[in-house]
Amino acid sequence: MTADLHVHTTASDGLFTPHEVMAQAEAAGLTYIAITDHDTFDGLWALQDGPQVRTPVLIPGIEFSTDLPCHEVHILGYNIDITHPEINRQIKLIASDRLERAERMVHKLDGLGYPISYHRVLELAGDTAAVGRPHIAAVLLEKGYFANIGQVFDCLLEKNKPAYVPHYKLTRGDTISLILAAGGVPVLAHPGLIGDESVITETIRLGIQGIEVYHPRHSSEQVRSYEFLAASHGLLTTGGSDFHGIPGRFPERLGQFTVPAALTLPLLRSVHE
Numbered sequence: 001m002t003a004d005l006h007v008h009t010t011a012s013d014g015l016f017t018p019h020e021v022m023a024q025a026e027a028a029g030l031t032y033i034a035i036t037d038h039d040t041f042d043g044l045w046a047l048q049d050g051p052q053v054r055t056p057v058l059i060p061g062i063e064f065s066t067d068l069p070c071h072e073v074h075i076l077g078y079n080i081d082i083t084h085p086e087i088n089r090q091i092k093l094i095a096s097d098r099l100e101r102a103e104r105m106v107h108k109l110d111g112l113g114y115p116i117s118y119h120r121v122l123e124l125a126g127d128t129a130a131v132g133r134p135h136i137a138a139v140l141l142e143k144g145y146f147a148n149i150g151q152v153f154d155c156l157l158e159k160n161k162p163a164y165v166p167h168y169k170l171t172r173g174d175t176i177s178l179i180l181a182a183g184g185v186p187v188l189a190h191p192g193l194i195g196d197e198s199v200i201t202e203t204i205r206l207g208i209q210g211i212e213v214y215h216p217r218h219s220s221e222q223v224r225s226y227e228f229l230a231a232s233h234g235l236l237t238t239g240g241s242d243f244h245g246i247p248g249r250f251p252e253r254l255g256q257f258t259v260p261a262a263l264t265l266p267l268l269r270s271v272h273e
């Protein structure tokens with residue numbers, strides 16, 4: 001029995017709709033799936049209507065970005081109450097600032113010699129509440145400025161690169177508190193992408209309850225060290241594919257990167273404790 005506890009849809013920067021993702025997850029034979037779109041529950045709301053799959057069991061989740069001067073730290077929230085008023089108020093603030101930020105990035109790109117249309121960014125973003133860098137990257141690729149999305153991020157969009165603009169974010173501590181207030185389990189996402197062990201230990205001190213040990217971009221050494229870290233701090237371990245459905249970005253299909261379904265059980269229990 002397998003699970004995938006980190007999946008994006010068109011509600012943020014994934015390429016498949018929530019219903020398409022659920023159908024693919026059923027075909028892949030997953031027992032559990034967590035949809036963890038960036039800064040929005042819209043994908044989970046969308047799944048309340050329309051065709052329902054028999055399996056996998058869906059765990060409501062979210063992925064928040066938090067900011068440090070030199071690092072991006074992502075925090076996942078699992079088994080969370082998607083009707084919780086305060087978390088929904090914060091999500092609205094983030095969504096509206098993401099829109100203004102996208103416009104500021106388009107202006108910056110113009111000044112850097114990469115003119116693109118803001119209208120086209122919004123068109124590609126569709127009705128997502130989490131307009132983001134991947135949508136801007138897609139327009140830059142469409143215009144033929146770069147050969148692949150990795151190059152776009154490398155040259156322009158990564159944190160502290162010339163076209164980067166931050167959006168409104170909560171601190172790590174406030175993100176953890178907000179997820180707990182909404183009945184969820186806060187988990188540190190892909191620590192291997194942070195690139196600084198002290199940021200990880202600090203986030204543990206701030207009250208994170210789990211570590212995303214298993215992620216396609218973690219080496220086997222990283223996996224072993226995060227397993228050890230989680231065990232020594234009594235934290236849950238989770239994992240997922242971080243599936244976006246983007247061609248050329250592994251995994252291209254759901255089911256190509258899974259974790260044992262048993263990792264899901266503590267996430268399900270803790271909400272009822």
Ligand code: AMP
Binds near residue numbers: 013149153244
């Ligand atoms: P945003 O939330 O708008 O700041 O954009 C962050 C998203 O951009 C991440 O969730 C990834 O999906 C994507 N991303 C970040 N870095 C890269 C990269 N180097 N290559 C491709 N996609 C990236």
Ligand code: FE
Binds near residue numbers: 008013038244
């Ligand atoms: Fe993403």
Ligand code: FE
Binds near residue numbers: 063074189190
């Ligand atoms: Fe992430």
Ligand code: ZN
Binds near residue numbers: 006008063242
């Ligand atoms: Zn993600």
